[in-house]
Amino acid sequence: MSTTIRIAVIGGGAKAAAICAKAASLRDVHGIDIQITVFERDEIGAHWSGGHGYTDGAQRLCTAAERDVGFPYSHDGFGARVAADMQARFSWAAFMVATERYADWVDMGRHRPSHAEFAEYLNFCITRSGAEIVHGDATFLEYSDDSWTVSYMDGIRWSFEARADFDGVVITGIGPADSKIPSKIEDERVLDGETFWQSCATLPDVMAGNEDQIVIIGSGGTAAATAGWLVRAGIRQQITILGTQATLYARADSAFENRAFRDLDVWKKLSYGDRLDFTNRLTRGAVWTTALDALNGARNVVYQPGRAQAVRYDPVGDPNGEILVEFTTSSNPTSRQYLAASLVVDATGFDPFWFAKMLPSVWQHEVLGDKPRMQSAMSDSMELPLTGCRGLHAPMLSQIVSPSYSSLMALGAMSDALLKPYFEAISP
Ligand SMILES: Cc1cc2nc3c(=O)[nH]c(=O)nc-3n(C[C@H](O)[C@H](O)[C@H](O)COP(=O)(O)OP(=O)(O)OC[C@H]3O[C@@H](n4cnc5c(N)ncnc54)[C@H](O)[C@@H]3O)c2cc1C
Known part of the structure; x- marks a missing residue:
């Protein structure tokens, strides 16, 4: 060299x-x-x-x-x-x-x-x-x-x-953006963690007078940030966050957690599984309280546990139809449930x-x-x-x-x- x-x-x-x-x-x-x-x-x-x-x-x-x-x-x-x-x-x-x-x-x-x-x-x-x-x-x-x-x-x-x-x-x-949803239509009413932010300036006008709920799919930081933006923009209809976890878990500033992020001696003593648990729990699976603050006081935001299986038209294949989110729950994975949506934000990952x-x-x-x-x-x-x-x-x-x-x-x-x-x- x-x-x-x-x-x-x-x-x-x-x-x-x-x-x-x-x-x-x-x-x-x-x-x-x-x-x-x-x-x-x-x-x-x-x-x-x-x-x-x-x-x-x-x-x-x-x-x-x-x-x-x-x-x-x-x-x-x-x-x-x-x-x-x-x-x-x-x-x-x-x-x-x-x-x-x-x-x-x-x-x-x-x-x-x-x-x-x-x-x-x-x-x-x-x-x-x-x-x-x-x-x-x-x-x-x-x-x-x-x-x-x-x-x-x-x-x-x-x-x-x-x-x-x-x-x-x-x-x-x-x-x-990398969707984890097995089947998803392409439609201007279906956005993701990248495209939401390119369309959001016009959303309040697009959504005005539309009473159907907005469905955000995902339970991480992107889902919380998009929901927070919609709340702050004064969107009135229900915002349903559909995620595979039981709820939105919070990540706060804690000396123990924060130190664990930089103590490599402790980190190296952990097994592969324990390391994955830590990062899944604290980075992927939790939302910073700063992002949750906007949602805590919002009456129109609800969390629904479930795994999205499809985002499709109703009737199937009709681009003028309503948008339907099909999902299953962990207690009943073979039975499909449905959410009709005016807008879908796929925040399932990158x-x-x-x-x-x-x-x-x-x-x-x-x-x-x-x-x-x-x-x-x-x-x-x-x-x-x-x-x-x-x-x-x-x-x-x-x-x-x-x-x-x-x-x-x-x-x-x-x-x-x-x-x-x-x-x-x-x-x-
Ligand atoms: C909006 C947002 C907010 C986040 N907030 C936090 C936070 O508060 N705290 C936290 O710890 N983590 C946060 N993260 C997660 C994470 O920390 C960052 O994604 C990551 O650290 C970003 O650093 P980076 O340099 O890898 O990528 P980025 O800072 O995203 O930079 C990647 C760059 O690559 C360019 N690029 C892409 N493809 C090409 C190509 N083919 N050729 C040339 N250039 C290309 C892009 O234009 C972009 O400028 C956030 C992520 C995002 C997206």
């Missing part, structure tokens, strides 16, 4: 900002040259700004602003000087000071940032880090002679281009394996053929266990490596773990 490491990050979001910032600190504090190139399809922070789905930008983060790109600022990563440099240059407070908003933010109760503010912050970090930004939609990843090539559709020249000689590639993003289509077919099959192994055999630096290649990192699949690397819980620790092997390879 040379004395320079080159890493490609696919997606200019939260993970990219954390990795770019840490690489800049390592360069300035330790003289270690790790060059980051960020490939971004839309704009830096696209999934937070409100301009490209997933949110309207006005929603607030569930996690605190202080869980920024350097959190938890542990000295164990790269030492006290890097932690201090990260705090001084890339923290949320540094962003607030640089944009003259710090005093207001403190006076106003150190609120959780809106998603749009968070997008601005990510842009601030990536720009300040000096990382290279390529405006392009990454389409294909190739690997030979220990190095990666990223092919992409250039968003400025509208031509296919390629950049070579990367020592590692980091895939980011939760992926496109596809974190979205990147497989970018890989040569042999690795595509390896990734998709054994998804559990991709997670259970992942390295500490979140490298996928692929045969015959190294350096493909997928932090959004890292729930077994750490409970916090796939979310915003400890972006600083995530970037430490990911960059460590590269740092060690070129440290004098």
Whole structure:
């Protein structure tokens, strides 16, 4: 390996900002040259700004602003000087000071940032880090002679281009909406966790005078956020949240749970099953109380336990017909029940394996053929266990490596773990 490491990050979001910032600190504090190139399809922070789905930008983060790109600022990563440099240059407070908003933010109760503010912050970090930004939609990843090539559709020249000689590639993003409903029609009245936010501005007009209930399918953060938006928009008809759990479970700030998110010594003592239980209970299966607040006082929101089996027209096949959600309950899985709906929001999840289509077919099959192994055999630096290649990192699949690397819980620790092997390879 040379004395320079080159890493490609696919997606200019939260993970990219954390990795770019840490690489800049390592360069300035330790003289270690790790060059980051960020490939971004839309704009830096696209999934937070409100301009490209997933949110309207006005929603607030569930996690605190202080869980920024350097959190938890542990000295164990790269030492006290890097932690201090990260705090001084890339923290949320540094962003607030640089944009003259710090005093207001403190006076106003150190609120959780809106998603749009968070997008601005990510842009601030990536720009300040000096990382290279390529405006392009990454389409294909190739690997030979220990190095990666990223092919992409250039968003400025509208031509296919390629950049070579990367020592590692980091895939980011939760992926496109991925329905868990066995049968679902395509209709403008059936939205999902991505498209809801692109249509929501016109929904109050569309729904005006329509008395039928709205059905939201799913029992996680996306279901709660869409229901919260509808309540705040003054939608009057019943909003039914249909989820496979018994109810919407709440996730609050608890010192025990929060510490468990960053104590890797404790984490490593847990079995595979216990780790899955933890992340399913606290990240997938629970809704932050900040998101539940909007629903707690709403009389028109009800929760219905059940598994959606189909979203179809009534009569079947008639696109002018009513929309019907068919579901079963766990006590009676063979008997179908029905909810007539004016609008359906499918909030059943996203596809974190979205990147497989970018890989040569042999690795595509390896990734998709054994998804559990991709997670259970992942390295500490979140490298996928692929045969015959190294350096493909997928932090959004890292729930077994750490409970916090796939979310915003400890972006600083995530970037430490990911960059460590590269740092060690070129440290004098
Ligand atoms: C709306 C929303 C709110 C969330 N709120 C919280 C929260 O409060 N707390 C928490 O802990 N977790 C939250 N999460 C979950 C999780 O933390 C984040 O999804 C994750 O950490 C985002 O970081 P990321 O860098 O992986 O992806 P993102 O920040 O989503 O960035 C991915 C980027 O990749 C780009 N992209 C996609 N495909 C390509 C391609 N082919 N080529 C180039 N670029 C591409 C996208 O345009 C996007 O900018 C939230 C998720 C969402 C979607």
